[in-house]
Amino acid sequence: MKLNLGLSTRNLSFVAVMTALCLTSNYAMIGLYNVKFMDLFVFVSGYSLGSLTGVLVGCFTWLVYGTLNPYGFSLPILVATSLGETVYGLAGGLSNKFGLRVPDLSSVGKRELWICNAKIALLGFLLTFFYDLFTNVISAITVGLPIPIVLINGIPFAILHEGANVAFFFFGGATTINVIRRIPIKIGERNG
């Protein structure tokens, strides 16, 4: 039986590089609760090379980060965060597919780029909200606490997470996508 997900060597290499980038930034920012570049990188991965690529980056990152984590290991929470993180990649791929156009860096300072940044920031906010909601519900079920109590107590952390992601997606979304566009992935593929 042959499993073919339609992933080229280029995509798999990209998944490995982006997963490594997510992990290194996560460990570097481990002291900053709920403030991580990972969500942006997963979204950008999905946007740049498709939903499946983004999903894999999100899932692989959490499989490592959720297992080797100084704050501890919990299988249900690992499953929840791995699944939740994939939504960023999925949404990144879908937003590209359904017409979210990111202008190139020649439009720096122009209204078009600011509008695009605002759109990406809105997506970042919504995705983070659903991620926090989902993971908090799973956490509540896991530890056996009432879901509303956990959700209310998680609000300050959720606000921090959403606020940080809005800023990262706004200022880093279009820029990171443009940086990835400039990486000569296509040349490598042509040569390979």
Added chain:
Amino acid sequence: MAEKSGWIWISVGLLCGLIAASTIAAYYYGEYTKYQDLYKDTLQDLEALTMQVSILIDYGNGSREWHNNTRVPIGVSLLNATRMVAEVNYTVYPELGAFVNAINNVGGDLGRYWLWCYWSLPIPVTVLPPASPWAIGPSASDAYILHHGDILSWIYE
């Protein structure tokens, strides 16, 4: 099409605003109920150690100052309770007790003194009130130990 796309993004923005506002409202409601519960718990603890009294300061010139439901420690004397709500100048005479010379710098006029009284009627009032519901205190103010719910007055006359 571009116009339609714009409205979609505006809707997404409004949805984000709604979520943010709802989240913050839920957070502050949670904080409100949490601190209300903490306040109630503290009040319960406090009630085991304190009691409430009401103290009137009548300056004799038509000016009256009520300190209603003032929380004071259990076992406190009227003099010390009064010192918690006003500036009291007093002299302690051995064997007689404390004599209040002035409250909030009012006092010392020739032929006029600070007297303390207690509310002599049941609450709610069920009997025909006498000319004054206030009865003169039976002892020096530093010797009178307050009870929960006491209504007392200082009258300058």
